[in-house]
Structure formats: structure tokens, C-alpha cells
Amino acid sequence: MYAKPTCPTPLKILLIVVIAVELVAIGLLLAGRAGASEGGAAAGSSADSAAAAAPIANDAASQGADGNAAASDPATAPEPVTLTVTFAGDCTLGTDINYENERSFNSRWQAEEGDATYFLRNVADLFGSDDLTVVNMEGALTEGGERADKKFAFRGKPEYAKILSSASVEAATLANNHSQDYGQTGYDDTIAALDAEGVQSFGYDRIAYLDVKGVKVALIGSYFPED
The missing domain is CATH 1.20.5 (Single alpha-helices involved in coiled-coils or other helix-helix interfaces)
Known part of the structure; x- marks a missing residue:
């Protein structure tokens, strides 16, 4: 093996x-x-x-x-925008029917032969150099309407609105105790007279909107009675 x-x-x-x-x-x-x-x-x-x-x-x-x-x-x-606004006081362009005519606003208008620039000439340069001037328009600019039952009620001619426009006043508030001295008719006529001169009015439920140097400005006016 x-x-x-x-x-x-x-x-x-x-x-x-x-x-x-x-x-x-x-x-x-x-x-x-x-x-x-x-x-x-x-x-x-x-x-x-x-x-x-x-x-x-x-x-x-x-x-x-x-x-x-x-x-x-x-x-x-965006460039910053600065606005210069001037707020002036009462502008009573007219008179009360109970005033002595020779000492009234109307007599001065006649003496100046309708020269609208006379009344605000001392502040016209100031108003003209700002961006917006706002005044308080006291009284009614109307030939009609019914006088309110009050001690003082002021009324002037619609052409008195030139006094404001000639001094570079751009807006006027009607929210005061004399804008309706001659009722709704006087109030409406005042608005029409201001509009004709390029002066925007506002007050109560009416708001004025303006374009000032590209800035939208709203003007609101309110009146609070003493009582």
C-alpha cells in the first residue's frame, strides 16, 4: 500500500x-x-x-x-422737507351794521379806493416768505343773508377776499363764532368768495387738503363755544 x-x-x-x-x-x-x-x-x-x-x-x-x-x-x-407755516389771528373783513360808518372797515375800504393791499401790507412780506399762511376768517363775505340775533354780527363785501389773496394768505378757517353771522347763505357766500381768490377755507366738517412743497397737508378747524 x-x-x-x-x-x-x-x-x-x-x-x-x-x-x-x-x-x-x-x-x-x-x-x-x-x-x-x-x-x-x-x-x-x-x-x-x-x-x-x-x-x-x-x-x-x-x-x-x-x-x-x-x-x-x-x-x-429722500431729501428732508422743511415747511414754514404762519398762523395769524382774526381777520374781520367787514363791520357790524350798528357801528358808526365813518369809523368802520367799509369806510376805510372806500378811503383806500378799493386797494386790497393796504390792510395787510405790514405783514405781506412775512406771509409771502413762508410756505403756508393760515388765518381765522371772522364774519361773512356776502351781500345777502339774514343777520343773526346777536350783539355783534360782521359782514363784508365778497370782494374783500382780495385782501387775503393779495397778502399771500393760502387758507382760512371758518370755525369761529362769526362765520355764520348771516346764516347759511352768508356762510356759503363766504366760501365762494374765498374760493374765487384761491384761498382755501376749512372748518367744522370741511377739511382742506393742500400740497405744500410735495407734502400733503390737512387743515382741520373746530370751534368750541364758551358754554
Whole structure:
């Protein structure tokens, strides 16, 4: 019978150890290659993402810079507007029928031969240099109406409205205790007389809106009786 050759035990052990070492080395080598491949792919993906995000970030930064520049650019910022407004007191353009005619407003109008500039000439330059002049128009500018039952009721001719326009008065409040001295007719005639001279009236439920140097101005007038 053929006898099967045998390998000494120490040699078997040595061969097993060598084979095991080689297998471990091969496994480590393959694992290293796989890790390097995945790392490269991940690095590439990260770089691509960063590259894709960079333009967005740059655009945002650019837009932010442009926005800040626009906001801080004096050329695009609105210019501040300053308004000079003059508020004057009572303007009673007329008289009470019980006054002595030679000492009345009407007699002075006649003496000045209808020169409307006479009455406010001392403040005309002041009114003309501001942006808006507002007065309190006392009395009615009318040829009609019925006198109110009161101690003093003032009435003047509608042409007296030129006194205000000739002195650069732009608006007049009618919210006072004499604007209706001659009833609703006198009140309406006063509004018409002022409108004809370009003087805006307001008061009570009537609000005047004006454009003053590009600024919208609302004028509101109220009257509170003593009682």
C-alpha cells in the first residue's frame, strides 16, 4: 500500500500562520482602497456642493452690499422737507351794521379806493416768505343773508377776499363764532368768495387738503363755544 506522506506538525503551524498573515494583509489592502475611493467621492461631492453654494453666497453678499449701498447712498435717499407755516389771528373783513360808518372797515375800504393791499401790507412780506399762511376768517363775505340775533354780527363785501389773496394768505378757517353771522347763505357766500381768490377755507366738517412743497397737508378747524 502506498503510504500518504505526512508533514511535520511545526511546519503545518508555520504555513497556517503565513497564510493567515497574507489573508489579513490582503483584507487590509482592499479595505484601504475602498475607503480611499469613498473618501474621494465624498470629497468631490463636498467640493461640488461648496462650489454650487459659493455663487449663491456670493450673490447674496453682493445683493446685501448693493442694498446697503443703496440705502446709504445720499443720491437715492429722500431729501428732508422743511415747511414754514404762519398762523395769524382774526381777520374781520367787514363791520357790524350798528357801528358808526365813518369809523368802520367799509369806510376805510372806500378811503383806500378799493386797494386790497393796504390792510395787510405790514405783514405781506412775512406771509409771502413762508410756505403756508393760515388765518381765522371772522364774519361773512356776502351781500345777502339774514343777520343773526346777536350783539355783534360782521359782514363784508365778497370782494374783500382780495385782501387775503393779495397778502399771500393760502387758507382760512371758518370755525369761529362769526362765520355764520348771516346764516347759511352768508356762510356759503363766504366760501365762494374765498374760493374765487384761491384761498382755501376749512372748518367744522370741511377739511382742506393742500400740497405744500410735495407734502400733503390737512387743515382741520373746530370751534368750541364758551358754554
